[in-house]
Amino acid sequence: MVNRSAQDIRRLNRFEVLRRFHASSGPRTRQDLASETALSIATVSNLTSELIGEGVLVEVGQAGSGGGRPRALLALNADRGTLIGIDVAETSVRTELFDLALGEMAVDERPVASGDVTPEQIVDLVESGVDTVHMAAGSLRSRVLGVGISLPGLVERKRGVSTYSPYWAWRDVPMRDRLAERLGLPVHLDNPLKASALAELWFGAGREVDNLVVVMLRSGVGAGLALDGTLYRGATNSAGEWGHSCLVFEGRRCRCGNLGCVEAYVGTAGIAETLRSLAPGDPLLAEADALAAPLLTGLAARAAKGDPTAVEVIRRTAAYLGAALGNLVNILNPEALVLGDQVAAHLGERLLVETKAALAGHALAQPLRAVTLRLSSLPHDAVSRGAAALAFEGFLNDREVFGPVSRTRAAKARAEGHGDGRRPGRSR
Numbered sequence: 001m002v003n004r005s006a007q008d009i010r011r012l013n014r015f016e017v018l019r020r021f022h023a024s025s026g027p028r029t030r031q032d033l034a035s036e037t038a039l040s041i042a043t044v045s046n047l048t049s050e051l052i053g054e055g056v057l058v059e060v061g062q063a064g065s066g067g068g069r070p071r072a073l074l075a076l077n078a079d080r081g082t083l084i085g086i087d088v089a090e091t092s093v094r095t096e097l098f099d100l101a102l103g104e105m106a107v108d109e110r111p112v113a114s115g116d117v118t119p120e121q122i123v124d125l126v127e128s129g130v131d132t133v134h135m136a137a138g139s140l141r142s143r144v145l146g147v148g149i150s151l152p153g154l155v156e157r158k159r160g161v162s163t164y165s166p167y168w169a170w171r172d173v174p175m176r177d178r179l180a181e182r183l184g185l186p187v188h189l190d191n192p193l194k195a196s197a198l199a200e201l202w203f204g205a206g207r208e209v210d211n212l213v214v215v216m217l218r219s220g221v222g223a224g225l226a227l228d229g230t231l232y233r234g235a236t237n238s239a240g241e242w243g244h245s246c247l248v249f250e251g252r253r254c255r256c257g258n259l260g261c262v263e264a265y266v267g268t269a270g271i272a273e274t275l276r277s278l279a280p281g282d283p284l285l286a287e288a289d290a291l292a293a294p295l296l297t298g299l300a301a302r303a304a305k306g307d308p309t310a311v312e313v314i315r316r317t318a319a320y321l322g323a324a325l326g327n328l329v330n331i332l333n334p335e336a337l338v339l340g341d342q343v344a345a346h347l348g349e350r351l352l353v354e355t356k357a358a359l360a361g362h363a364l365a366q367p368l369r370a371v372t373l374r375l376s377s378l379p380h381d382a383v384s385r386g387a388a389a390l391a392f393e394g395f396l397n398d399r400e401v402f403g404p405v406s407r408t409r410a411a412k413a414r415a416e417g418h419g420d421g422r423r424p425g426r427s428r
Helices: 006-023 030-037 041-053 119-137 175-183 192-203 269-279 291-305 307-331 342-361 365-370 382-397 405-419
Strands: 057-063 071-076 081-090 090-100 104-111 146-152 155-158 161-164 189-191 212-217 219-229 230-232 335-340 372-375
Touching: 006 030, 006 041, 006 071, 006 192, 006 382, 030 071, 030 307, 041 057, 057 405, 081 119, 081 192, 081 382, 090 119, 090 189, 090 269, 090 382, 104 119, 119 146, 119 175, 146 175, 146 192, 146 382, 161 175, 161 212, 175 189, 189 382, 192 212, 192 219, 192 230, 192 335, 192 382, 212 307, 212 342, 219 307, 269 291, 269 342, 291 342, 307 335, 307 365
Parallel strands: 081 146, 146 189, 212 335, 335 372
Antiparallel strands: 057 071, 081 090, 090 104, 155 161, 212 219, 219 230
8 A cells, every 4th residue: 555645745736736837828826726736725825835935936927816815926937947858769869958847948859770779879869969959059057957868668767777678688777877977967767658648647638637548659559647647657667568468369479579469560560560461562661660750651641642551551550559449448447548659640630530430349338438539739759848847857856955945945935925825724
């Protein structure tokens, strides 16, 4: 049984308050935040005073209150510092520099060599990307509050270890220590499933719902889970490896070594295999093993013109995907299922429509009625944005930032008039 301490509850409440700023399009009053989060006004006042004391929030004016006392408007202080989000994928490393409101300042993307890439090669690419975005934005490295890095496969967050990579021969590699030593910055590691779910939770479909599944469809396949408004990690941070659940008994060989995995049918290699089974000599297969983008863009373009082979490949992919998603709907009963990453971005609306039809044949009626299946609406790479949000969480979780010193600063902020003057209510 998980016993949450008062500090844990306070941290979760703090994230819930901050999520409202990232999800909204403007400043919020403390009363807005209390209404949106279901926290008491006293809890919201304490949390916002603490965040003002650390410079994360600032007062930006006042809102009328229908004749009563004016209410202070709060906003994220974008100038408090910067955050870096990095998506390390099989074929590229994407680095983005953000302000504290997670507005993009600069981006760099560089290819990863094919074959068995070493950890040092990835460290080199990350360091080059970080240098490049700072030069492009004219920003100082000393302003960085944290670097969030998404690594493929299984990641042990507490020790900062890449325990298993599906692409390279990595086992128990202490990547956080290596990266922190090279960058000289605070580094926070996780995998793309967690990063994409966090991005949707803060900036996408999670603004509207509390129970969310984000399905990543790229070379690797998995599901990021947000349950009751909180990122779900599981006992060992490996929750969401849905791509390696069995879809077809004794089916295609997956790169994990098992047979019939979901990934072997709806990942980019699986889509290429479906095309190969229908048209072994199709010219799109020439590049499919090296690059996913030409295969996906080619299929999408040909399907739009009514090419029967491309249409059938997408139909079969959607049929596999719908069956696999039915398991997630029946087990987790989410309010939203979001299809994201390369496959969803390229195959788009056609894949979505076909998948909805297939899902209806595999999900139970009641959870099916409760769920909305949609494409991700996040711009660019949700994983690097989510990784930056991980860095923001890491900064906020730093006990040196939000410890006794923070409480002193919060008290000072209230004494200077940052409190809302309301009588305390009951905290959640």
